[in-house]
Amino acid sequence: MINLPGQLTIRTINGRNGDFNVGRLSTSIGEFVIKDALLDQYNEGKYRGDFVITEIRPSYYTTGGRLVVEIRAKLDSMTLDDVANLSAEEADRLSSTELDPIDEEPSSTSTPDTARKPHRHKSSPSTQPDDDAPFGMETSPTSAPITPQDADKQLFGTIWPIGPSVRLDTTVDRQRLRQQCARLGELGYELDFKLQLWTLSSLKQPA
Known part of the structure; x- marks a missing residue:
């Protein structure tokens, strides 16, 4: 683990999973890639500060039919001092065709037991599943929205x-973290x- 001063340039990219x-x-x-x-x-912007790096390693992935090789650094934490806007030239240095880190993670696969369609027991007309209920789920007349x-x-x-201020747990899965950030912005x-x-x-x- 090493602590280094430096500048972190962040670019926002719109991918199939969102920004x-x-x-x-x-x-x-x-210079290292951070994902x-x-x-x-x-x-998006340029952030100056001190960065605690726990790992530096080569990384390989394919996108658009090409092999991308890069040197990545994994951050433990960072202390930021200031931020500045990106110039057009600086933005161009960070490719807009970067692969979303979510797409690099192994996809979860369902076991036969979990993938099997839930068995529905025969029920009387008064307890038949609601046609508007999500697939494989039954609604109860007493269930609250x-x-x-x-x-x-x-x-x-x-x-x-959450109170007037909150610190997010960045160890949760990426999709949840992005949803939390978006929701906080809405609030x-x-x-x-x-x-x-x-x-x-x-x-x-x-609201």
């Missing part, structure tokens, strides 16, 4: 309820990149 961020870290010992999940919290608060509780998990939160803390803006209150 995601990729970065390049320039340091005194070289850690924690980048998805940040806006899911409220926005219930959905938020499920999305944020162990950090729910009027903004990321303080220096504190790495989402804080409720005084200009907008959550």
Whole structure:
């Protein structure tokens, strides 16, 4: 593990899973590709600070019929001092055809037991599944609809309820982290990149 000063350039790319961020870290010992999940919290730009690197390794993947070889660094943490906008030239250095890190992760496969269609027992007409119920699920006449608060509780998990400020757990899966960031934006939160803390803006209150 080493701690190095440097500049992290982040570019936002729109992929099939939605927007995601990729970065390049320039340091005194070289330039490295950064694809850690924690980048998805940040806006596009150039960030100066100190970076704790736990691993440097070569990485290979194919995209658009070509083989891409790059040197990646894995971040443990970072302390950021300031941010500046990207110039057009700097943005061009970060290819807009980068592969989404989610697509590089092994896809989960269902076992025969979990993939099998749930068995439905015969029921009386009064307990027949609702035609509007999700596939394989039955609704109960007494079941309450899911409220926005219930959905938020499920999305944020162990950090729910969120107060005026919240620090996200960047070790959760990438898709959930991106959804959390998007939801916080909808609720009027903004990321303080220096504190790495989402804080409720005084200009907008959550609905």
